Amino acid sequence: MKKFKWMMILLLAVMMLLPGCSSTKEIKVTGKEECKKLVDEFYKGLAEINPVKMTVSTNGQVASIITKDVDKMMVEEKSYDSIFYLFKENDKTYYMTEGSAPSEDSFTYEMYAESFSMALKMFVTGYFEIEEEDGLEYSATQTEENGTTVLVFTVKGKTEQGTDAVVTTTGTKANDKVSKFVIQVQNGEAKGEYAYEFTYDVSVTLPEYEIKDMSKFYKHIDSPYATVEDVITALGNEEDLYYLVYGDAILVLLEENGRQLQLIAPFTEADYEAYDALDFMADDYNQKALEIVRKQVITDCVDYTDALVPQEELDGYVGQKGTALLENGFEGTGYGIMEDKGDLTFAKDGFEYNAEIKVPENFDFDAEHEFNDFTDCEILSIKYETPGFEVLPMQ
Numbered sequence: 564m565k566k567f568k569w570m571m572i573l574l575l576a577v578m579m580l581l582p583g584c585s586s587t588k589e590i591k592v593t594g595k596e597e598c599k600k601l602v603d604e605f606y607k608g609l610a611e612i613n614p615v616k617m618t619v620s621t622n623g624q625v626a627s628i629i630t631k632d633v634d635k636m637m638v639e640e641k642s643y644d645s646i647f648y649l650f651k652e653n654d655k656t657y658y659m660t661e662g663s664a665p666s667e668d669s670f671t672y673e674m675y676a677e678s679f680s681m682a683l684k685m686f687v688t689g690y691f692e693i694e695e696e697d698g699l700e701y702s703a704t705q706t707e708e709n710g711t712t713v714l715v716f717t718v719k720g721k722t723e724q725g726t727d728a729v730v731t732t733t734g735t736k737a738n739d740k741v742s743k744f745v746i747q748v749q750n751g752e753a754k755g756e757y758a759y760e761f762t763y764d765v766s767v768t769l770p771e772y773e774i775k776d777m778s779k780f781y782k783h784i785d786s787p788y789a790t791v792e793d794v795i796t797a798l799g800n801e802e803d804l805y806y807l808v809y810g811d812a813i814l815v816l817l818e819e820n821g822r823q824l825q826l827i828a829p830f831t832e833a834d835y836e837a838y839d840a841l842d843f844m845a846d847d848y849n850q851k852a853l854e855i856v857r858k859q860v861i862t863d864c865v866d867y868t869d870a871l872v873p874q875e876e877l878d879g880y881v882g883q884k885g886t887a888l889l890e891n892g893f894e895g896t897g898y899g900i901m902e903d904k905g906d907l908t909f910a911k912d913g914f915e916y917n918a919e920i921k922v923p924e925n926f927d928f929d930a931e932h933e934f935n936d937f938t939d940c941e942i943l944s945i946k947y948e949t950p951g952f953e954v955l956p957m958q
Contacts, residue, residue, distance in 0.1 A: 588707040592847055598701040598716060599691045601861035605705065605714045605734055606687060609761070610680035610743050611690040616765040617679060620758040629675055629775070632767035636675055643928035648769055649675055657774065658953060663894050665772050666913045668953040682759050686746045687732050690718050697721070712736040726751035765957055777870045777912055781957050787819060792857045799869055801853060809956050811835050816950070823868045823947070825957050828859035865957045872913055877945045885920065888945075895934045900926070913954035 592598055614632040618625060634651040648659045649672045658668035684692075693699065700719040705712060714734045722728050728751075734744035743760040786889040788794045794815055795801045807814045815826040830838065838855045841848055880887055885907055889895060893916070894908040900906075905920045920940040950957065 572802040575698050590705045591703070591732050593702045595691060595699075595701045597695070598703040600692075601703050601705055601714065602687060602716055605712070605736060606683055606722065606741060606744075610683055612679075612740070612761075612763065614763065614765050614767075615679070616762040617682070618758075618760040618762075619682070622756050628915075629678055630765050630767050631676070631679070632765065635767040636672070636765045638675055648767070650769060654842075657943075659772055660894070664892070664912060665774050666951070670952070670957050678929075682744075683743075684797070686730070687744070687758065688714065690730075706833055710737060722750060737749075740928060743799060743949045758918040775912055777954060777957065778866065780870035782866040782869070784854060786826055788826065788861055790857070791815060791859050793861075794826065795857055801857075804853075806837070806856060807955065808856075812956070812957055813856055814862075819884065822866050823871065825864075825865045825867060825950075825955075826861045827863040827956060828856075828861045830855075830859060834858065863958075867957050871947050871958075872916070875948065877916065877947070880918070880942050880945055883941060885918065885944055887942075888918065889938060895938070898934050898937055900928065900932070900937070904943075905937060905940065907934070907940075908948065910951055913951045915948045915951055917946055919943045 578649070578729065590601065590603055600879045607623075614630070616628065616630040619627045619629070625641050627641060628637075630637045636644065636649040639646050644662065650657055650659070650665075651672070655667055656669045656672035657665035658671050659665040690701070692701070698720060699928065701717070702719075703714060703716045705714045707713075712735075714736070716729065716734070717729065717798070719727070719729050727749075729747075729749045731747045732744055736743050741761055742761060743758060745759075746757040748755045748757070762799055763806065770810045788797065788840065791804070791806070791813060795804055798804060798817075807816070811830050813828040814831065817826070834855050838852060841851055845851075885895075888909050893911045895907065896910050897908040898906065900922060905922045907918045907920055909916045909918060920937060921943055925938060
C-alpha cells in the first residue's frame with residue numbers, strides 16, 4: 564500500500580514536468596475588438612474601487628500619491644512638495660491644506676476624483692475609442708500563474724512625422740485586484756515610462772478644520788447696471804472690464820463707491836454657442852469675445868465687501884514682516900520680485916491679497932527662490948486683489 568502511494572506521488576511529479584501540464588495559462592489575441600475584450604475584463608471595476616491609493620511615477624520618480632477614502636482624498640504632489648486634502652460635507656466639496664481653513668472647490672475635487680478613470684482612459688482604454696486608426700496595430704498577451712495575472716497590451720502605429728510609435732501597458736493583478744500597470748512609450752528614439760500602483764487597505768484622516776460659510780457676508784442688491792455694455796460705458800475703457808466666463812454665465816467684478824461687486828450676466832443660448840465656437844488662438848479672439856459679452860443682460864448683483872479683511876486691518880500689517888500674515892490665517896500663494904520692488908500674494912477665506920515688500924539689500928536676482936525666502940521682508944503696503952476661483956460664483 565505504501566509502495567502504491569509513493570508511486571502515485573512520483574507519477575504526479577513527473578506529469579507536472581511534462582509539456583502541457585504547466586500551471587501557467589496564456590492567452591494571446593490581436594486586433595482591436597479582441598484586445599478590448601481582454602483589457603476591459605482585466606481592468607473592470609478599477610476606476611470605481613474605493614478606498615484606494617494610487618501612486619503615480621514618471622521615469623522612475625514618484626510624481627504624486629492620491630489616496631481616496633469614500634468622499635475624502637489626500638493628495639501628495641511630490642513635484643511641488645505639497646500635500647492637500649479634498650472632501651465633501653453637506654453636499655459641498657472642499658479643498659484644504661494643513662493649517663488652513665477649507666474653501667469650496669468643486670473643480671479640484673472632481674479632477675482628482677476622476678484621476679483614476681482618466682489614467683486608464685489615457686493609457687489603456689482610450690485607444691479603443693479612436694475612430695480613425697490610421698494603421699494602428701493592437702495585440703495583447705495575458706498570462707496567469709500562481710494566482711497572479713499579467714496582461715501586456717501593445718499598440719503600434721506611426722506619428723504624423725512618420726516615426727514608429729509603440730505604447731506597451733503591462734498590468735499586474737492578484738486576488739482579483741489590479742496592483743499596478745506600467746506604461747512604456749517609445750516614439751522613434753524617445754522613450755518614457757509611467758507607472759500607476761494601487762493599494763487598497765488605506766484610509767484618510769483629515770486635519771482638524773472649521774468650515775466658514777462666507778455666503779453669510781454676501782448681499783444681493785439691485786445692480787447699478789443693466790447690461791455689461793453699461794459697465795464698459797461707466798468705466799470709459801473696455802480694456803478696464805474685468806470679467807470671467809463661468810459655465811454659461813459672465814461674472815463681472817468691479818469696485819463701485821468703495822464696495823466690491825460681482826455682477827452675473829447669463830449668456831443667451833445663441834450667444835453662448837457663438838462664444839463657445841470662437842477660436843481661442845485667433846488674433847481677434849478677445850475682440851470677438853467682447854462683442855458677445857457686452858450684449859448680455861445683468862440679472863444679479865452681489866456685494867461681497869463684508870467677506871473681505873477690512874483695509875484698516877490690512878494697514879495694521881504695514882511695517883511688519885510677511886510672517887505676521889501667515890500667523891494670522893493668511894496663506895502664501897505666490898511672489899514676484901523686480902529690481903525696484905517685490906510683491907507677495909496671500910489668500911484668506913478664498914480671497915487674495917497683494918502685499919508690496921521691501922526687497923532686501925544686495926539681493927541676488929539670479930538665484931532660485933521660494934516664497935518662504937521673502938516672508939521676513941518688511942511689508943510696505945497691502946490691499947485686496949481678487950476673489951479666488953474657489954469662491955466663484957458668489958451666490
